[in-house]
Amino acid sequence: xxxxxxxxxxxxxxxxxxxxxxxxxxxxxxxxxxxxxxxxxxxxxxxxxxxxxxxxxxxxxxxxxxxxxxxxxxxxxxxxxxxxxxxxxxxxxxxxxxxxxxxxxxxxxxxxxxxxxxxxxxxxxxxxxxxxxxxxxxxxxxxxxxxxxxxxxxxxxxx
Amino acid sequence: xxxxxxxxxxxxxxxxxxxxxxxxxxxxxxxxxxxxxxxxxxxxxxxxxxxxxxxxxxxxxxxxxxxxxxxxxxxxxxxxxxxxxxxxxxxxxxxxxxxxxxxxxxxxxxxxxxxxxxxxxxxxxxxxxxxxxxxxxxxxxxxxxxxxxxxxxxxxxxx
Amino acid sequence: xxxxxxxxxxxxxxxxxxxxxxxxxxxxxxxxxxxxxxxxxxxxxxxxxxxxxxxxxxxxxxxxxxxxxxxxxxxxxxxxxxxxxxxxxxxxxxxxxxxxxxxxxxxxxxxxxxxxxxxxxxxxxxxxxxxxxxxxxxxxxxxxxxxxxxxxxxxxxxx
Amino acid sequence: xxxxxxxxxxxxxxxxxxxxxxxxxxxxxxxxxxxxxxxxxxxxxxxxxxxxxxxxxxxxxxxxxxxxxxxxxxxxxxxxxxxxxxxxxxxxxxxxxxxxxxxxxxxxxxxxxxxxxxxxxxxxxxxxxxxxxxxxxxxxxxxxxxxxxxxxxxxxxxx
Numbered sequence: 001x002x003x004x005x006x007x008x009x010x011x012x013x014x015x016x017x018x019x020x021x022x023x024x025x026x027x028x029x030x031x032x033x034x035x036x037x038x039x040x041x042x043x044x045x046x047x048x049x050x051x052x053x054x055x056x057x058x059x060x061x062x063x064x065x066x067x068x069x070x071x072x073x074x075x076x077x078x079x080x081x082x083x084x085x086x087x088x089x090x091x092x093x094x095x096x097x098x099x100x101x102x103x104x105x106x107x108x109x110x111x112x113x114x115x116x117x118x119x120x121x122x123x124x125x126x127x128x129x130x131x132x133x134x135x136x137x138x139x140x141x142x143x144x145x146x147x148x149x150x151x152x153x154x155x156x157x158x159x
Numbered sequence: 160x161x162x163x164x165x166x167x168x169x170x171x172x173x174x175x176x177x178x179x180x181x182x183x184x185x186x187x188x189x190x191x192x193x194x195x196x197x198x199x200x201x202x203x204x205x206x207x208x209x210x211x212x213x214x215x216x217x218x219x220x221x222x223x224x225x226x227x228x229x230x231x232x233x234x235x236x237x238x239x240x241x242x243x244x245x246x247x248x249x250x251x252x253x254x255x256x257x258x259x260x261x262x263x264x265x266x267x268x269x270x271x272x273x274x275x276x277x278x279x280x281x282x283x284x285x286x287x288x289x290x291x292x293x294x295x296x297x298x299x300x301x302x303x304x305x306x307x308x309x310x311x312x313x314x315x316x317x318x
Numbered sequence: 319x320x321x322x323x324x325x326x327x328x329x330x331x332x333x334x335x336x337x338x339x340x341x342x343x344x345x346x347x348x349x350x351x352x353x354x355x356x357x358x359x360x361x362x363x364x365x366x367x368x369x370x371x372x373x374x375x376x377x378x379x380x381x382x383x384x385x386x387x388x389x390x391x392x393x394x395x396x397x398x399x400x401x402x403x404x405x406x407x408x409x410x411x412x413x414x415x416x417x418x419x420x421x422x423x424x425x426x427x428x429x430x431x432x433x434x435x436x437x438x439x440x441x442x443x444x445x446x447x448x449x450x451x452x453x454x455x456x457x458x459x460x461x462x463x464x465x466x467x468x469x470x471x472x473x474x475x476x477x
Numbered sequence: 478x479x480x481x482x483x484x485x486x487x488x489x490x491x492x493x494x495x496x497x498x499x500x501x502x503x504x505x506x507x508x509x510x511x512x513x514x515x516x517x518x519x520x521x522x523x524x525x526x527x528x529x530x531x532x533x534x535x536x537x538x539x540x541x542x543x544x545x546x547x548x549x550x551x552x553x554x555x556x557x558x559x560x561x562x563x564x565x566x567x568x569x570x571x572x573x574x575x576x577x578x579x580x581x582x583x584x585x586x587x588x589x590x591x592x593x594x595x596x597x598x599x600x601x602x603x604x605x606x607x608x609x610x611x612x613x614x615x616x617x618x619x620x621x622x623x624x625x626x627x628x629x630x631x632x633x634x635x636x
Contacts, residue, residue: 006490007568009501013483024486026527028196028520032189032245033382034447038391039187039360043505046357050503061564064351073356077395083449086191087538091484131353131401165331166409168342172324183327185368187361192541193606197550198523201516202346209344220405223510232515236554242608246379250325290512290560346514350507350563357505404509 011051012092017147019055021048021092023110025084035083041118042076045108048092049124052106056143069134071124074103078120088112096147102126102133104144170210171251176306178214180207180251182269184243194242200277201235204267207251208283211265215302228293230283233262237279247271255306261285261292263303329369330410335465337373339366339410341428343402353401359436360394363426366410367442370424374461387452389442392421396438406430414465420444420451422462488528489569494624496532496571498525500587502563512560518595519553522585525569526601529583533620546611548601551580555597565589573624579603579610581621 012021031037098105171180190196257264330339349355416423489498508514575582
């Protein structure tokens with residue numbers, strides 16, 4: 001699935017624990033004020049998270065198809081530092097900050113070259129098809145280990 | 160459901176066979192060129208169709224929840240006549256042009272006052288949860304009768 | 319502009335200092351997991367803010383057309399409490415919490431009946447066409463007075 | 478700008494006269510019925526057209542910044558053949574069918590492997606900042622030559 005023919009969409013790549021994901025700004029992403037519409041950064045960041053998980057070996061489609069569950073954003077804060085514009089080539093840099101049994105906390109920065117465009121902290125919760133929090137599949141917990149900051153005791157027993 | 164407290168979203172209304180649905184243009188709808196992004200008219204028109212069906216007594220949510228089926232756009236053509244801009248108060252005027260057992264054809268015009276902004280023809284097909292065409296529920300066929308042009312023999316036996 | 323023909327989009331209404339704005343959930347707002355996609359609540363909330371300002375007498379279109387400036391979201395935090403679904407009739411309740419010379423802070427709650435779906439805090443900054451912070455027009459500062467919590471000394475001299 | 482670091486977004490590539498552009502289906506692209514929302518194919522196709530132009534040497538951002546003009550979709554027809562789903566890796570294949578002084582007609586197919594998902598015909602008109610049709614820059618007309626079907630007399634004198 002991650003085999004790379006020129007027709008395969010990018011999945012981004014890890015540089016150390018940082019997942020780097022390129023995003024082009026298209027017409028659809030901007031508004032009449034000339035810059036990227038604020039809600040659209042959430043779309044960019046969600047694409048980056050989905051592909052970070054994919055590269056880490058986590059198959060969200062399968063988990064949903066098998067009625068195991070799906071990630072849902074539980075909370076999110078974002079600070080908009082500078083505007084991005086049509087045609088800009090952005091990079092979303094994501095790192096897993098924290099892991100809980102039923103959730104993970106991800107830091108994300110949207111960059112234009114060396115300039116910080118926006119930075120955010122996102123908590124994604126794993127939930128059952130009917131919306132209840134559920135422990136993530138063990139294989140996912142394992143996949144996340146590689147993505148966590150050094151100290152292995154960062155992995156909390158979660159509520 | 161169409162009871163009208165001030166907190167209830169509009170569903171538009173019929174004037175004769177024409178369903179009229181108001182839409183405000185917000186930041187999200189525009190792009191950096193200053194006008195409404197072309198794909199967003201499809202969102203406006205889909206809102207209008209959903210509410211036209213609602214007012215006509217067709218409950219799409221129930222049909223999906225009961226695994227009966229769901230409408231999907233099968234084809235669509237649209238002509239963009241003039242741009243609309245931030246803050247414009249548009250009206251989407253929809254009429255059912257044609258009814259088939261498993262589909263309906265709807266004409267839609269997006270107006271800014273007396274100016275035609277865009278006009279489109281949309282075929283919506285009723286499909287099963289796994290994507291096969293299915294006859295619409297009999298109650299829906301009945302509901303559509305009122306919305307069709309005069310001659311009752313317009314209702315075709317479908318392909 | 320707020321004259322109400324049946325073809326005029328709603329602008330919501332104030333109940334005391336709270337602006338109440340109805341939003342219907344359409345196909346476009348949901349994702350395959352069955353609920354409203356998290357970024358789309360930001361669109362709902364921005365519609366509500368735009369119309370809160372409109373009702374309060376603030377004309378964003380004019381200010382932009384005259385190159386005075388435009389609001390841009392500077393930061394935002396949101397907590398997703400419960401999912402909303404296709405066809406739900408939501409209400410976005412917005413209150414101005416704080417006013418600064420070049421920004422305002424707005425609390426927003428998305429409700430489904432008595433249920434809290436999401437709540438957020440949004441800072442909108444007034445910026446020049448080239449992106450620098452600018453003092454809001456005096457008429458806007460006046461318009462905001464009515465929307466602020468009782469104590470008139472809440473209005474800070476801003477950075 | 479098209480130099481290819483791993484952090485640069487793809488621009489797709491030409492295979493003969495066909496521009497091939499990969500698109501991943503993310504959460505944002507789907508709706509509760511489980512498949513890609515119909516209007517979102519227009520976003521995919523617009524991304525592909527923007528990058529086709531970029532690869533062909535046409536700089537839309539510059540033309541807009543210099544107040545020369547911008548492309549706007551004038552009309553569009555699309556036929557939805559099969560649904561695409563979350564996580565699908567699609568390819569948008571675009572070919573220039575026709576060139577006029579102030580417009581171009583582009584055929585686009587959205588593919589999932591060998592399966593046709595949707596096909597469309599799009600007329601994009603070059604317009605001035607205030608919305609009037611304008612002749613495309615000569616350099617753009619030249620750039621398009623390489624993209625047209627064999628017979629050079631396909632290039633019409635336009636209305």
